[in-house]
Amino acid sequence: MIAHALNARSALNEARRAALRALGAALLTCLCAAPPAPVAGQSPEKLDALTQLNAARRNNGVPPLAWNPLLDQAAQRHSDDMASKGFIDETGSDGSSPRQRIEATGYAAWPQQRIWAESLYAGQGTFEEALAFFLSDEGQRRVVLSPKLREVGIGIAKDHLRTYWTLTFGAQPNLLPVFINDDAPVTNERQVAVMLTQEEAVPEGSANAIGRVIEVRLSDRPDFVGAQWQPWERLIPFTLARQPGNQTVYVEMRDGVGRTTLASDSIEYNPNARDAVRPMSPGDAIAAPEPIGAAQPAPSPVDASGAPAAADPRSALAVVITPAPEATSTPIPSPPPTPAAVIVVIRPTPTPTLLPAEPIAAIPNSLPEDAARQFDAAQASALPMEWIIPAYLLAQAGVIAMGVFALLRRR
Secondary structure, eight states: HHHHHHHHHHHHHHHHHHHHHHHHHHHHHHHHHHOOOOOOOOOOHHHHHHHHHHHHHHTTTOOOEOOOOOHHHHHHHHHHHHHHOOOOOOOOOTTTOOOHHHHHTTOOOTTTOOOEEEEEEEEEHHHHHHHHHHSSSSSHHHTOOTTOOOOEEEEEEEOOOEEEEEEEEEETTTTTOOGGGHHHHGEEESEEEEEEEEOOTTTOOOOTTOOOOOEEEEEESSOOTTTEEOOOOHHHEEEEEESOOEEEEOOOOOOOSOOOEEEEEEEEOOOOOOOOOOOOOOOSOOOOOOOOOOOOOOOOBBTTTTTBBBGGGGGEEEEEEEOOSSSSSSOOOOOSSSSSSSSOOOOSSSOOOOSSOOOOEOOOTSSSSSSSGGGGGGGGGGGGGGHHHHHHHHHHHHHHHHHHHHHHHHO
């Protein structure tokens, strides 16, 4: 009798565990299937500047930069400030430093280090002239072509005389961007090339942040079923699914001590697309370092009357902040374990959200997923709308859980 009761209780507990696993899987499916909250496309001027900036980096043997909405928010704030007050300086009119503006957005950092930089330029020309100035100045060239920097935000503001450019760079723990076909928006072939980045900012990693990556695995599924680990390479070929449409490639990376992190990028597969960017061959991932032409002088500033004015040494600034101990820090996302399931959380912060049940890894939202074409900093205030869909799905999950629990009690 006692043995029968124990067996019945064990069966009931096993049924409950199975129900919880089913609930977690259902919730995962809902969240992964939910479309991201709509956001305005990035302005053409910013997209063009990012394209030129990344072309300069690739031509000099450096991986491209991923666009980051938090860095973009900090950069746009400073450009707006300079244009409205008519000054050019790294210190804002409110006394804020570049570091303070970046930290105010919630951009993540290692416990004892901050990896970021900021470059400023003001003139009457286009970004092509601003970039030529950055590359002609030794200090700013080191910033623009730094392999330690992985993300960027671009601020653009204008007054009656000049355009004010702010480039805000950064690198955060557990976030190594990936790029499909050199971040092309569309491909007409299934065979693509996935470019990976490496942990160059803090190669040794930290307690819960990945260091230099030694192996990776790629999949078109967030749970990586059937995906095999392979040695890290700068460029890895991948075959997209047959069906046309938007497709995502997920990448899991692992360092020498077993710490892992996730990244992803998306591309539209359209067999009928014309002038689509073709896949690169593995040997063409990063060109050998080459000079970006001859150094070009910056455009001469003008005074209020339009006449040439004396050069202002503050008209272009590059501020590089090297790693240093800090009293406070932003929490670092814990490295996700090898996942049995993955929840894709779409939000502007890099901190992952984990379910308390089975080990479920979260993909940080600041992972670039066609980011350079999806965000307009002028509408950053609309971002809280992104919580509506996840909140609705969580409520649905609660109803399902209550139903399962009631069914088990009846049995």
